[in-house]
Amino acid sequence: MPYLKQDTARLQTDLQALLAQQASLNAQLATHEQAVTAAQAQRTGAQNGVAQAQARIPPLQAAAAAADAQVAEVEQDLLDAAEPPAGIPPASWRARLTALRKKLVLAKTAATAAHAKVTEAQQGVAQVQTQVQAAENQIAVAAGAVQATQTAIASLQTRQRDLEQRLAELDRWEADIARDPLIRPALEQTAADISAQVASLEDAHLAARFELEDAEALLANLTTRRDQLVVRLNAINQELPGAQAAQATAQQALANAEAEITTHLQDGP
Secondary structure, eight states, X not given: OHHHHHHHHHHHHHHHHHHHHHHHHHHHHHHHHHHHHHHHHXXXXXXXXXXXXXXXXXXXXHHHHHHHHHHHHHHHHHHHTSSOOTTOOHXXXXXXXXXXXXXXXXXXXXXXXXXXXXXXXXXXXXXXXXXXXXXXXXXXXXXHHHHHHHHHHHHHHHHHHHHHHHHHHXXXXXXXXXXXXXXXXXXXXXXXXXXXXXXXXXXHHHHHHHHHHHHHHHHHHHHHHHHHHHHHHHHHHHHHHHHHHHHHHHHHHHHHHHHHXXXXXXXXX
């Protein structure tokens, strides 16, 4: 029958289009899965960086505490030396006060430098934690895209099974119609089945189109969000070398200051 042949051709065209959409979605799924893997690797690297940065803090805090203790000790020495002890010449007492005041200045400078190192290390931890959060966001977006793509593929696979079943039914109906001798009750039943199946097929096709459009819209939104986060992450990565260079410069300046302080301490008042 021309109608059945036309319907068969239409269903075969729909099936080919559906298979092409599946191939495109499978390619997108592979891309999104790779994005998840890459973001997870970035997160792991950033988490390792956080651990390393955090490990630097306790020794620096201990050094800062020791520097504070040194300041407190010198301040106590100054308090104890506020009045000249008996039997000590005034000139010697004043010289000792001068030496203690100089020592206090150096001790406070060393304490300030030590606390600056602690602050710098804490800021470094915060920077790397920002990278971890950015990677987490990127993972969430990519994982959402994976899930949406998988849902769209599952919907297409369901539609594919329906189309293949429908094509098989059309083949059976054509065989029943072409059978010799003709069996009228069988033909009437086939005609009724054809009418019911055509209506069901149109409804299912329309519903599947709406579902696919919704899935594609969701996937497009998730992809846009992922691209936005990638741009932000790239901007952070571009700024990171400058921040690291500034950090290295500050560390070198602190090291030079410490060396100068140490030299002053060794040279004495």
